[in-house]
Amino acid sequence: MDQVEIFKALSNKTRLEILGWLKEPAIHFPNQPNPDFETVGVCVGQIQIKSGLSQSTISEYLSILQRADLISSTRVGQWTYYKRNQEGLEKLSKIINTEL
Amino acid sequence: MDQVEIFKALSNKTRLEILGWLKEPAIHFPNQPNPDFETVGVCVGQIQIKSGLSQSTISEYLSILQRADLISSTRVGQWTYYKRNQEGLEKLSKIINTEL
């Protein structure tokens, strides 16, 4: 993954917020219907409601974050759950500390 | 400094390269006229030549990086020398490791 694309993914207030929300799903998504969300993640709809932006925008933002390896998704029935991608985030941390 | 602005500053190939070049000025700017460049930094003209982009573009890029506290400048006569801002870079590292 291109470094520039990672930083672009992070160059947006809402996308940074999403990353933050996914850090503590229980706190930020108290109404999440799926009780399993701590492991599988949070579904698009919940993130969309919290963000206040349109469904299409959030869907796109999530795929931008995913392309940058910052989050990952799991499809379960009609829902797509997103959660933080710890591996990608650690890689970013390494980039910052060594290459930058 | 707003986090988004820091990431925007890093969302460009040339700006990332500049940051890299400034890590080892002696290697990347062998023709730097000022022998003192290791401490004071590298002047705009040298960076511009190496980048291949226009003078105005590089001047702007340097000020974007500076606004993000990633580099700092010193004016000496008609030259402006830029170098890495270690404090700002460490702050970024902290952001990545704690807030993100």
Place this chain on the structure above:
DNA sequence: TTGGCATATCGGGAAAAGTCGATATACATT
């Protein structure tokens, strides 16, 4: 004080990103 460099700023055109509503797709339920 005039001319010559180094850098900064301004104005603009092209490309990319932000954001939306509408539509498509995929799955679930009846």
Place this chain on the structure above:
DNA sequence: AATGTATATCGACTTTTCCCGATATGCCAA
């Protein structure tokens, strides 16, 4: 099969970013 719900994709419009050339500013030397 038909409808409803969740998400993804498309087309469009606006704003921002990428770069440039031209011009301004600041400093130095003749």
